[in-house]
Amino acid sequence: MNISILVFGGDHFLAKLPEQIRNTSLFSVEVISHLSQAVSLIQITPPDIILVQASLDDSMELCHWLKEQTKLSWIYCILLEDRPQVLALRSECNREWELEMTSAALRQGADAYIWHKSEETANEQ
Incomplete structure (x- = not known):
């Protein structure tokens, strides 16, 4: 059984995630950047984990909405x-x-709340 990961973010954000998440056959990874599409997908096919890009509009709304859904509150929202x-x-x-x-x-x-410093940001400091 594959673990399913929903990335609520853009393609640029996905490219900054660790290679173990991006390029693996162990996970099924779906990328969505619109709240309504994410909600629809979660309701139809709930992922095991959701990785949320904080800079994306509606990022906190998605986390909040998810925890209000009793039947979906088991999904990890990072x-x-x-x-x-x-x-x-x-x-x-x-x-x-x-x-x-x-x-x-x-x-x-x-x-969970993770400080996601990309290599570009780390090199600037």
């Missing part, structure tokens, strides 16, 4: 923080700020 301005603030702010950002994401429905 919010990947990729907004350059927020990633830059992370290096300037203290640990308390970082924990507050994580806490806010979890309160709104994400099961």
Whole structure:
């Protein structure tokens, strides 16, 4: 049985994900960048995991909607923080700020909040 992963994000975001997710026969990966399409797919064929691009419009709405669906709340929703301005603030702010950002994401429905620093961003710092 293959694990199914829904990537709620753009193709550029998908390209920044680890190769183990992008290029494998172990997972079935679907990429969608519109909330209505994502909701339809989740209702018809629920994925095991949803990777959510934080910079995409409606990213938090998807996490929140998912947790409101009793029959679908078992799906892991992982919010990947990729907004350059927020990633830059992370290096300037203290640990308390970082924990507050994580806490806010979890309160709104994400099961995990990951700081997704691409290689490009890492090389700039």
